[in-house]
Amino acid sequence: MKGLFTYIGELAFFTKDFLRVLPRFYRYFNLIIEQIVTIGVASLPIVLITSFSSGSVTAHQAMFQGKDFIPEIYVGMSVIKAFMIELGPILTALVVGGRCGSSIAAEIGSMRITEQIDALETLAIDPMSYLIVPRVIAATIALPLLTVVSEVIACVGGGVYAVLAQNIKLMVYLDGLRFQFMVHELWGGLIKAVAFGVIIGFMGCYHGFRAKGGTEGVGKATTRGVVDIFILILLFDFIIAQIVF
Amino acid sequence: MIQIVNLKKTFGDKKVLRGVNLEIMDGATTVIIGPSGCGKTVLLKHIVGLIRPDEGKVMIDGVNISNLYGTSLFKVREHISVVFQGGALLDSLSVSNNITLGLRKHTKLREPELSKIVKEKLEMVKLGGTEKLMPSELSGGMKKRVAIARAIATNPKYILYDEPTTGLDPITANKIDKLICNLQQKLKITAIVVTHDLTSAYNIGDTIAMLREGEIIFEGTPKEIRNCEEQKVKEFVRGRDI
Ligand SMILES: Nc1ncnc2c1ncn2[C@@H]1O[C@H](COP(=O)(O)OP(=O)(O)O)[C@@H](O)[C@H]1O
Numbered sequence: 001m002k003g004l005f006t007y008i009g010e011l012a013f014f015t016k017d018f019l020r021v022l023p024r025f026y027r028y029f030n031l032i033i034e035q036i037v038t039i040g041v042a043s044l045p046i047v048l049i050t051s052f053s054s055g056s057v058t059a060h061q062a063m064f065q066g067k068d069f070i071p072e073i074y075v076g077m078s079v080i081k082a083f084m085i086e087l088g089p090i091l092t093a094l095v096v097g098g099r100c101g102s103s104i105a106a107e108i109g110s111m112r113i114t115e116q117i118d119a120l121e122t123l124a125i126d127p128m129s130y131l132i133v134p135r136v137i138a139a140t141i142a143l144p145l146l147t148v149v150s151e152v153i154a155c156v157g158g159g160v161y162a163v164l165a166q167n168i169k170l171m172v173y174l175d176g177l178r179f180q181f182m183v184h185e186l187w188g189g190l191i192k193a194v195a196f197g198v199i200i201g202f203m204g205c206y207h208g209f210r211a212k213g214g215t216e217g218v219g220k221a222t223t224r225g226v227v228d229i230f231i232l233i234l235l236f237d238f239i240i241a242q243i244v245f
Numbered sequence: 246m247i248q249i250v251n252l253k254k255t256f257g258d259k260k261v262l263r264g265v266n267l268e269i270m271d272g273a274t275t276v277i278i279g280p281s282g283c284g285k286t287v288l289l290k291h292i293v294g295l296i297r298p299d300e301g302k303v304m305i306d307g308v309n310i311s312n313l314y315g316t317s318l319f320k321v322r323e324h325i326s327v328v329f330q331g332g333a334l335l336d337s338l339s340v341s342n343n344i345t346l347g348l349r350k351h352t353k354l355r356e357p358e359l360s361k362i363v364k365e366k367l368e369m370v371k372l373g374g375t376e377k378l379m380p381s382e383l384s385g386g387m388k389k390r391v392a393i394a395r396a397i398a399t400n401p402k403y404i405l406y407d408e409p410t411t412g413l414d415p416i417t418a419n420k421i422d423k424l425i426c427n428l429q430q431k432l433k434i435t436a437i438v439v440t441h442d443l444t445s446a447y448n449i450g451d452t453i454a455m456l457r458e459g460e461i462i463f464e465g466t467p468k469e470i471r472n473c474e475e476q477k478v479k480e481f482v483r484g485r486d487i
């Protein structure tokens with residue numbers, strides 16, 4: 001219990017420091033772009049694979065569960081709704097959280113234990129604005145973008161499965177995608193994605209930043225970072241769903 | 246002048262510094278020597294305000310750095326450079342960008358001027374032509390020399406070295422010692438070196454201070470430390486020397 005309070009206290013301090021320098025994020029604008037590219041390149045392949053395959057599985061389940069009594073137009077609708085509301089944001093966040101949250105924690109952690117962060121401070125460069133802010137902002141921007149990609153690819157995956165394996169007419173599937181389309185469901189999902197981006201960037205950085213005790217410490221920071229990221233993603237998925245939908 | 250006054254620091258229940266008192270004279274090289282884990286790095290980090298003391302203070306030219314925050318802390322730090330143990334070069338930046346890191350932040354120098362400084366400093370540490378290399382392409386000794394180049398790029402008044410020769414072979418270590426001496430003579434920078442390497446301490450120190458069990462137990466010239474009869478000092482000197 002004492003551990004939990006210390007943890008919350010330290011996190012609060014870190015957050016306060018972060019918010020203090022956040023307004024001057026434009027100082028290292030090029031680093032933000034660099035980090036968006038890094039996160040995008042690292043995540044894109046795995047996001048594509050995951051979304052394509054879960055898109056087709058969703059299409060399969062929609063058909064299988066409703067076979068003979070639900071019209072085929074519902075296949076497309078099931079895929080797009082499932083992905084806009086829930087699967088797109090959460091799958092992307094878990095995949096990117098595992099892939100990039102861990103590498104952010106490891107990178108910042110090894111900078112901590114090799115005294116690179118101390119070196120920045122002695123060069124009178126604030127590590128918070130030079131290292132942390134660009135990564136958090138980059139993750140916050142990258143997540144919704146990747147989520148949109150994921151949703152599109154899932155629809156493609158679902159379509160390929162429905163058309164090729166189940167002989168549904170392409171037009172029927174496409175009509176299904178438009179059927180009962182509600183734009184607030186799209187936005188709701190993207191709001192989640194933004195929140196997940198903040199969580200991934202922030203918690204990855206936080207755990208890296210407080211790493212200590214050699215290489216082993218970096219490993220611990222990475223693991224704890226990913227665990228925290230996953231827990232918070234699931235928690236906020238629930239909370240935001242309550243508020244938005 | 247740097248004055249360390251009754252500095253105390255405890256981590257958890259581990260008393261690392263138990264009241265360190267030391268004055269560092271301008272223009273000279275002071276070596277702080279002591280066994281591994283005795284708190285040398287902790288002491289060094291107090292001098293630049295990276296760690297804050299539980300008690301006591303560090304005065305830099307009459308300013309208590311332990312009480313400074315934000316921009317006023319950065320202002321004092323502009324005159325102090327640190328060469329960290331492994332060099333602490335930023336992995337993501339090339340040698341030349343590492344060297345100009347501080348300058349880009351604090352001066353309005355343009356690219357041609359910056360690259361002139363880089364070239365000049367790299368030649369001083371005998372690494373001319375390595376501007377484009379990344380830290381991962383450098384050996385341990387080269388990293389330390391780039392770190393020294395980065396440290397002197399901002400024309401500091403003080404330069405702090407954390408174990409500059411640790412982890413290097415004797416020949417490379419000797420070269421680093423020579424480099425530190427040369428820079429000291431050429432640039433008149435006040436240097437503080439913390440190390441557990443006695444040979445190096447004898448080579449470069451004008452004054453040697455010994456840190457043991459959280460206190461400075463000896464202060465004097467290299468000659469004085471060799472002849473010191475104090476039990477704890479002798480232990481350390483003989484342990485390495487014979
Ligand atoms: N941030 C810290 N938290 C807890 N203990 C620390 C911290 N920094 C240093 N220590 C402890 O202080 C002691 C001295 O460390 P250090 O100054 O690195 O020794 P050295 O003389 O080898 O440089 C060590 O026992 C180390 O474990």
Ligand SMILES: [Mg+2]
Nearest residue numbers: 285286407408
């Ligand atoms: Mg040390």
